[in-house]
Amino acid sequence: MYAQMVRSDAASVRSIEEMEPRERAFQQRIDEGQKIEPKDWMPEGYRRTLIRQISQHAHSEIVGQLPEGNWITRAPTLERKAILLAKVQDEAGHGLYLYCAAETLGISRDEMYDQLHSGRAKYSSIFNYPTLSWADIGCIGWLVDGAAIMNQVPLQRCSYGPYARAMVRICKEESFHQRQGYDILVTMCRKGSDQQRAMVQNALDRWWWPSLMMFGPPDTDSVHSAQSMAWKIKQNSNDELRQKFVDETVPQAKYLGLVIPDPELAWNEERGAHDFGEPDWNEFLAVLNGNGPCNRERLGARRAAWADGAWYREGLMAHAHKRVAGVAAE
Numbered sequence: 242m243y244a245q246m247v248r249s250d251a252a253s254v255r256s257i258e259e260m261e262p263r264e265r266a267f268q269q270r271i272d273e274g275q276k277i278e279p280k281d282w283m284p285e286g287y288r289r290t291l292i293r294q295i296s297q298h299a300h301s302e303i304v305g306q307l308p309e310g311n312w313i314t315r316a317p318t319l320e321r322k323a324i325l326l327a328k329v330q331d332e333a334g335h336g337l338y339l340y341c342a343a344e345t346l347g348i349s350r351d352e353m354y355d356q357l358h359s360g361r362a363k364y365s366s367i368f369n370y371p372t373l374s375w376a377d378i379g380c381i382g383w384l385v386d387g388a389a390i391m392n393q394v395p396l397q398r399c400s401y402g403p404y405a406r407a408m409v410r411i412c413k414e415e416s417f418h419q420r421q422g423y424d425i426l427v428t429m430c431r432k433g434s435d436q437q438r439a440m441v442q443n444a445l446d447r448w449w450w451p452s453l454m455m456f457g458p459p460d461t462d463s464v465h466s467a468q469s470m471a472w473k474i475k476q477n478s479n480d481e482l483r484q485k486f487v488d489e490t491v492p493q494a495k496y497l498g499l500v501i502p503d504p505e506l507a508w509n510e511e512r513g514a515h516d517f518g519e520p521d522w523n524e525f526l527a528v529l530n531g532n533g534p535c536n537r538e539r540l541g542a543r544r545a546a547w548a549d550g551a552w553y554r555e556g557l558m559a560h561a562h563k564r565v566a567g568v569a570a571e
Contacts, residue, residue, distance in 0.1 A: 254467050254468050254471045257269070263282055264284055267281075267282065267283060267284065267287075268471075268472075271400045271471075271472060271473050275400075276400065276401070276402035276405065277400050277401050277402060278402045278403075279345040279346065279402075279403065286468070287472055287474075288346050288347070290468075290469060290472070290474060291343075291346055291401055291404065291474060292343055292346050292347075292348050293362075294469075294474065295339050295342050295343040295346075295404055296339075296340070296343045296348070296353045296356065296362060297362060297363050297364060297365075298339050299335075299336045299337075299339035299340045299343060299353065300336075300353070300357045300362055300363070300364040301364040301365040301368065302332050302333070302335040302336035302339060303332070303333065303336040303364075303543070304364045304365075304368045304539050304543060305332050305364075305365070305367075305368050306329045306332045306333060307368065307539055307542055308368055308370070308371070308372045308377075308381065308535075309325060309328065309329055309372065309378055309381060310329050311372070312325060312372060312375065312378050313325050313326050313329065315375070316375070316378075317375060321425075324421055325378065325421075328382075328417075328418050328421060331414045331418065334414075335411045335414070338407040338410070338411060339404075339407060339411075340353060341403075341407070342401075342403040342404050342407045345403045354547060357540075357543060358540070358543060358544050358547060360531065360540065363529060365455060366451065366454060366455070366525060366528040366529045366533065367385055367451050367452065367454070367455050368535075368539060369528050369533030369534060369535045369536045369539060370447070370448070370451055370528075370533065370534055370535060371534055371535055373444075373447075374440050374443070374444060375425070375429075375440075376425075376426070376429060376437075376440040376441045376443070376444035377444045377447075377448070378422065378425060379422045379423070379424075379425030379426040379429065379441065379444070380422065380426070380441075380444040380445060380447075380448040381422060381448070382418050382419055382420075382421050382422010382423060382425065383419060383422040383423045383426055383490075383493070384422075384445075384448050384449070384452040384490070385422075385448070385452060385455070386415050386418040386419040386422060387419045387422075387452075387486065387489075387490065388452050388455045388456065388486055389415050389419075389455075390412060390415050390416060390419055391456075391482050391485060391486050391489075392455075392456065392482060393408055393411060393412050393415060394412055395475075395476035395477055396408040396412075396476070397409055397412060398473070398476055399473065399474055399476075400472060400473035400474060401474065423493065426441055426497055427497065429441050430497040430498055430499065431497070431498075438498065441497070441499065442499055442500065445494070445499050445500075445501070445502065446502045449501060449502050449503070450502075450520050450521065450524075451528075452486075453483055453486070453487070453517075453520045454520050454522075454524075454525040456479045456480075456482050456483040456486070457479040458479065458522060458525070459479065459480060459522075460478045460479055460480045462522075466478060466479065484514055484515075487506075487514075487515050487517050488514055488515055491506070491515055503517050503518045504518070505517055505518035506518070
């Protein structure tokens, strides 16, 4: 979900017989469930795919602080403020874990930041939508973090060791984020006023379709997923995860007394799953390409934060150089 349009640099999946000896041995290790570590040989396409996916995931965690951060001071109680502050802090930590994992593949932190700030690197389209009410914070926890968990739990089995290990802690913390969001909505829907329930329904109406888009384009349009799955970077297809998300979320919405804004949503007894409508993929591509409601605002905030922190980074480097010079003089 945080790697919605990652390409694998491979147009098709080759058979073992078509691979050169080193590549064949590499694929056999993956097929046996072994982890690939930073010093191991790997195909260049594998390395590039991981860099794109992990860095995009890291960027999404960092940019993802922005829609919620401006509600810390406006949360309705001191307890809610403290919980939301802890959640935003968690997201910053997730970004740092992931940047560290990407660095093991030979890309620097500065390179990744430059790719983000220049617009060459993507982050999840979901964070380019505004948070208009406190109910939006609940929906982000319930839907956005819920979709994140759906995508990220399989990443704990990713073939690349540093990424898989980073995801263990991230998934544990994301599960609390999802519960935090749902708790907000339970309080508003089951204990709140009619106005509060209407606020939650309005938030669900706005966040439902962008949440389904988080899983990426339909499998028919995701032409490089097969290679990522062969490398065990990716464990499930986009449509599989989207279906699972809908099936798990619909009963939760019913418990809250909410109506999911999809006239095509219906239980299919034969399939044992819900039928549901198609997201607006033109909107998805527009937001991903920088034309969403908050794209410029989000990227502008990240660029400003980088520029404002220049003095601190320069101070750290000066201190480090001074220490190195002192050690050399001894």
